[in-house]
Amino acid sequence: MASAPSPEVLRAPLVVEFPFTRSLGPVQSAFLTGLRERTVLGVKTQDGRTLVPPVEYDPVTADEIRDLVEVAATGTVTTWAWNHEPRRGQPLDTPFAWVLVKLDGADTALLHALDAPGPDAVSSGMRVRIRWAEERAGAITDIACFEAYDEEGGGGEVRSHDGEFSEPVTGIVAPARLDYTYSPGGAQTRYINALSGQKIVGERCPSCHKVYVPPRGACPTCGVATTDAVEVGPRGTVTTYCIVNIKAKNLDIEVPYVYAHIALDGADLALHARIAGIPYDQVRMGLRVEPVWADDARFPDHYRPTGEPDADYDTYKEMV
Ligand SMILES: [Zn+2]
Known part of the structure; x- marks a missing residue:
């Protein structure tokens, strides 16, 4: 029996959501606990650079690095992009700029949000400072966002820090969520529509004659479209x-x-x-x-x- 042309391909919202739990090593633990205490920590590499946010291994030598240093809560925007329509879960619910900020004392930039009235108020090279969240728990969101700051840089001094805090944060739960509009395509639309009539309909490959249920629209062996609907x-x-x-x-x-x-x-x-x-x-x-x-x-x-x-x-x- 030949398949009738499908009047409409199905579409439906699909959300994949799960909490991702990760333990923090000593470096990330110190970084996130520091944020809770309004302190930004980076790491010092063997060639003397300061990386913020910190990493556990030297990107050049791959050696483990543990030398923590404290950098300023002020910095300079190195590049940016305007976000016209903030999505659920983003740092601000009004339009804002995504910015890379090189904090004073750091050699690398941190990605975060900049609260600004519009794109005209944002430029590379502008001075910004951290706006701390009122309630902080040891997460990157302890930095609520950055805001414009009209003073010059403080020279980039960094101070050694032992990374010791009382009640350090040792793990985080990061919720992961993916929002899709899912379309199963023509073959599965026909399959699902047939199911609602309590019929199970597969599709036959015109070359090897295998009947696929549920059908995917093509034969993976022969690489040709499956065209004949077959009730099974x-x-x-x-x-x-x-x-x-x-x-x-x-x-x-x-x-x-x-x-x-x-x-x-x-x-x-x-x-x-x-x-x-x-x-x-x-x-x-x-x-x-x-x-x-x-x-x-x-x-x-x-x-x-x-x-x-x-x-x-x-x-x-x-x-x-
Ligand atoms: Zn085939």
Whole structure:
């Protein structure tokens, strides 16, 4: 059966979000704890340069570096870019400049935000100073932003610092978040639309005749578009499986449960789904299963045994 042209390709918002926890070595710990105490620390390299923000290893020699020095809270903008539309989580919620600031005493520049009324008020070479956050916890956001400062540089003096603070910050949790508008493309749009009619539709490669479910729009082996829609299943065979013992945060499924690869009848690629309706320790390769549709009937919630005899290994061995 030929695939009908899809009226509209699906699109939906997709957010990938997770906290990233990292421990700090002695240098980053001193740097972030210093910010909490309104002190900016850098490191001194073997060739006498001062790096702010500090790094743990010399970028020239790769040697470990631990010589901490304190630099000023004032500096000079080396380059900048205007941010017309601040996004969620950025340092300021009004338009601002991203700036690289070489703090007095440092030889490298630090990236941060500059609070300014407009791009006309920003220039390379302008003098700026740190505006400290009122509440500081040992993070780069302890520097709320930079602001214009109309005095000349203080000569770039640096002082040695032992990096010792009471209650040092030893780790940070950095939330990572990616906002997408996701489009699954024409092939998966057709697949998803068919699912809402409780049909599972793959696509056949015109060259090797394999049927891909879910379809990706092209055959990865032959490199040609898959053009023929083919209804498969709904029954299928478990080709391999695993027992899940770790409860996922946002899933209301009791552990242990079984997640399996299922070769639907007529498909040449296994898809994966949860198996239920059978004790987890009785699931096996070759088990015949069928979909149980979700309450809104738009996708299979899980698969359950059909009661048929197990499939012969030879019938699915190519898909294990
Ligand atoms: Zn092919």
